[in-house]
Amino acid sequence: MTGRRVLVTGAASGLGAALTAAFRERGDEVLATDLPSVVEERAERALKPLHPLDITSDADWQAAVAAVRERWGGLDVLVNNAGVAGGGRVDVCTLEEWQWITDINLFGAVRGTRAFVPMLKDQRSGHLVNVASLAGLVHPAGMASYNAVKAAVVAFTETCGHELASYGIRASVVCPSYFRTNLMDSMQGSDDVVGQVVGQLVERSRVTAEEIAAAVLAGIDAGEQVIVPDEAARQAFRLKWADRHGYDAVMRDQAAKLDALGGAR
Structure with a gap:
């Protein structure tokens, strides 16, 4: 299905920019926001x-x-990516x-969903797409706050x-593993060791934002509720359920290893 009306948050760079380009390439109209x-x-x-x-602003969402x-009279796909x-x-x-x-990664999606659901209910159609992370399905050490919100x-x-x-x-959640993006530009936290480790994992990944975007669109088309768009994420998720001890x-x-790098506290 093409020609859909799509809103993407966090569209200036990274996965948001890749998703915006992928939607437009197939003939969808996109309101790209940041x-x-x-x-x-x-x-x-x-x-x-x-x-x-600003996804933390109720006024911005209402705008x-x-x-x-005003532009379209309705919306087909809301992508809470930021x-x-x-x-x-x-x-x-x-x-x-x-x-x-929490205010950005969780409540940003909540605010956006709450803002647009009345419109979607009135038209009795639509697709909510929330970008989470593999961290929403498997929970590595040193990432409790990120894991919890995802x-x-x-x-x-x-x-x-x-x-x-x-x-x-419909509603779909996207759960990618590490891929090459500028997400680390927003990294904040007191634990410098964790920031260094995560930054290295992002840098070493061979998966591009464009590849993730293509898999996301395929998952949307297929009506998948949980979109796990890359093989590394799929393997980690399978391991959790197939071999919990492992x-x-x-x-x-x-x-x-984190404690060895940063010292046990």
């Missing part, structure tokens, strides 16, 4: 314009609904860091799928 500061910076550089949308209504990187061992990561990542996005998406099915609305051993070995 932070007002990013929109302004791109305008100064004469780059392709974006619609300003996005109004823009969609997010930040964070984490840290449980006794290092501060409560302020927990609140920061797992919450998985649970939130599944719940929306159940609640909204009778209105003809999975736990891998995760605890990673925890020991």
Whole structure:
């Protein structure tokens, strides 16, 4: 199906930009959004314009609904992609860091969904796509805050799928492993060791944002509720359910390595 009306958050770079390009290449219309500061910076550089949308702002979400209504009269796909990187061992990561990542990575998707669901209900159609992470399905050491919010996005998406099915609305959650992106530019946290390790994993990955985007669109087309778009993520998820003892051993070995690098606290 092409010619859909799509809104993508965090569309200036990384997976958001790749998704925007992939949708447009197949003939879909896309309202690409990002932070007002990013929109302004791109305008100064004469780059392709974006619609300003701070996903932590209810007012910005209502403005996005109004823009969609004026432009198209409705929406077919809402992609809650925008997010930040964070984490840290449980006794290092501060409560302020927990609140920061929760407000963006979880409540950003919640705000967007709540803003657009009335429109989708009225038209009795639509597809919610929330970008979580493999961390929402498997939970490596040193990433408690990130794991927790991404797992919450998985649970939130599944719940929306159940609640909204009778209105003809579908919901999918995307759970990729590490891939090459600029997500680490947003990394914050007191645990420098975790930041270094995660940064190396992103840098070493051979998977591109464009490859993830292509797999996401294929999953949307297939109506998949949980889209696990790369082989590394699929292998890790299978290990957890097929060999829980082996999975736990891998995760605890990673925890020991973090302590060796950063010192047990």
